[in-house]
Every structure is written in C-alpha cells, then in structure tokens.
Amino acid sequence: MRLVVNGNSREVSTEVRTLASALNELGFSNMIVATAVNGVFVPAQERERQTLADGDQLEVLAPMQGG
C-alpha cells in the first residue's frame, strides 16, 4: 500500500491495515507524535481502529520550536 506520509510517498507492507501498524512500520513507534489522516486528527487511542487505504495522507507531527 502506498501512503503519503508528511508529504512524501511511502510504500508500506500489505500487512499494514491501521494507522497504528503504519506508524510502527514507518519507525514512529515509541515517539511522541500526534497524527492526522486526510486532514482529520486521529487521537492516539483511535490509531488501532483507524483503517488506512491506498493513497491516504498521513500527518505525523512532533513537538518543535515555536514562537
């Protein structure tokens, strides 16, 4: 399955069905991040239930410097 992750096209294995499994495969496990799928915020507790489809756009955001 092909996903757009933070603006970059990424291929994930066919076993990936949910946002949680995608984050794991993409190396975001154990990171403090907030997520959105196709522009909609997905809370951490919903990631196991959030299914993904080919072409979905993921935003994975982390704390960063700000003014």
Place this chain on the structure above:
Amino acid sequence: MTAFYGVELKSRLMLGTARYPSPAGLARAVKAARAEVVTVSLRRESGADRSGQQFWTMVREFGVRVLPNTAGCHSVKEAVTTAHMARELFDTAWIKLEVIGEHDTLQPDVFGLVEAARILTAEGFEVFPYTTEDLVVAEKLVEAGCRVLMPWGAPIGSGRGLNNILGLKSLRAHFADVPMVVDAGIGLPSHATQAMEMGFDAVLINTAVAQACDPVLMAEAFAKAVEAGALAHRAGPMEPRDMAVPSTPVIGQAFFR
C-alpha cells in the same frame, strides 16, 4: 497577581523557543529570563533524526508550562486541527491561536481567528488568541469565550516595538479585566517595559532574545525590563505635561539682587 485561565504566574515574561543558535543557548536563555511559560509548536517528524523528541525532552526538563501555538495556519480548519493535535501532544488545554491572513506582515485573519476561537473554546480549549489591537475583534473574541487576549505589538519578528500606542492603550482600557499578553514585534527591553507600564499583564518575546548576539544576556535584560515596567505600572506613573514644572520648591528661594 493576574491569572491566565486560573494559572497565576510570577514571571510576566513568556519566551518563545525558536531561532536560537543552539538548544543549549535556548536552555540558558529560559533560565536567564526566569520564564514560567514557553511557546512551542508542532511540525512534521522525520522519524530519522528524532529532533522533535529531543526538543521535547529538553523542554520538559525546563520545568515550565508550555503554550503550544498554531503558527503557520492560514485557515480555520488548519488551526483547529493543529490545536487538536497540540492538545494531545503537549497535554494542555492552552493554545496560542494563530490564523494568519497576510503573508508579508503575518497579520492575523481576525475573521478566521474569531471563528476558530469559538470552535475551540466550545471544545474546552483555553485560547490565547493572537490578534490585533482592534476593539471590535477583541469584543468578539471575548464573546467567543477567550479569557486572555494577545494583541500584537508589531508584525512578528519585526522588532519594531509597539506600533500603535493609542490603539493598545484603548484596548487595555476597554478590557481592563481581561488578562493581556503583548505578543510579536517587540525588539528591545524598552519596548517590553513600555507595554508593562501601559498595564499589560505580560509580554511574549522570541526573536528579540533568540537573535541577539548574546541571547542569554538579552533574556536577562528582558526579565529586568518586564519587572521594571510592571512595578512602574503598579506605582502609578505621573501624567505628562506640556510645560515645565519646577521639581525643586520655590518657596524660600533666596533673591540675589
């Protein structure tokens, strides 16, 4: 002591965390500023360098309260979604709400700001709206549920100080009971003092400290300037006059003729 959504702060200097020469420099500046609130943001995590994780670890070690922003958002939807993500990421209901309307000045889109503020306050957010000094907009923000206002001094990062003194004075006077933080455009400690002398409750500084030749020294300068301005406001400044008034008593003055 003024409370920001029920939180009383000793320090009236809030500090941004961006544009410092190094993370260590930021850490020293936060300490020198004696800041109790720092602003943070959220951006795409690469996953490789874990820069966001390292930054967050460092900020938590500061032991201060964080105020996440929605910097860079140009629409209500972007700002609201970013606020949702910030609330989870930083585990706080506080949000510095920015809805930018114009690229060159980074002027707030005040129409979008009010709309986003209404949505977020209804969801339990404690909104710090980055706004102009416009009284009508301020009224709408208060009606929307904002219990703090963050009027700009001048465009973000410009360092020009308080661009519209009359407008800011008017805003302060009209909303005497609403805690206000002057945000953006302050370039010098004297600008911060001026804001505090006018009765604002705090200032938020980023670029003026981060981009100084010595950010730590400048952070200390701002801390003293803010404290001086707050003391001066409490002391009740004299009214300016157009004509001279002798400060030395004239009664008993000798005549030499």
